[in-house]
Amino acid sequence: DIQMTQSPPSLSASVGDRVTITCRASQSISSNLNWYQQKPGKAPKLLIYVASSLQSGVPSSFSGSGSGTDFTLTISSLQPEDFATYYCQQSHSTPYTFGPGTKLEI
């Protein structure tokens, strides 16, 4: 199975900050990497697919990059509604493993 890691596990930031979350795969997954946002008690929400494509309706402050084994999610200017947990997921091969999550806190 492909193992996914994320760093940092948690991150404290302020409104207006630029933040970057890193995701690493245990083997090359090409661009088969997705990012999800989850708020407490809610379902995950797709933000970025195929490493860098912005899902419809997601603010352009979110962006993704990377290929192979190393990927990043960047939020260019944090808004109050962005404080949540973020997960990366590989879809290169089943099982479609998720990273452990990065909790973004105020």
Next chain:
Amino acid sequence: EVQLVESGGGLVQPGGSLRLSCAASGFTFSTYWMHWVRQAPGKGLVWVSRINSDGSSTTYADSVKGRFTVSRDNAKNTLFLQMNSLGAEDTAVYYCARGEVTRSSWFFDLWGRGTLVTVSS
């Protein structure tokens, strides 16, 4: 409205069984591959299983293989997860998710709200 709504969760004893349902609406259910993802309390997301659009092909995580069965009824726009031999480790919120593909890469673009399964005596 495009949505997925899970049901069927609840409290079950160890070794018991439960059948989850996921009702789809607002889109052509029969053309999409579907997935189950679970999340234990306070933990991360874990992919559980998938089924192709006509139900002829299924895949499972090793942790549920042989115990869980995914199926679908395209006439009723419903996805199912039959869970047998349940253990405490299966306690989680179970989400159904719609699979979408672009450039041969899969992602989950629509999620239900989830249904909680608690395995306890």
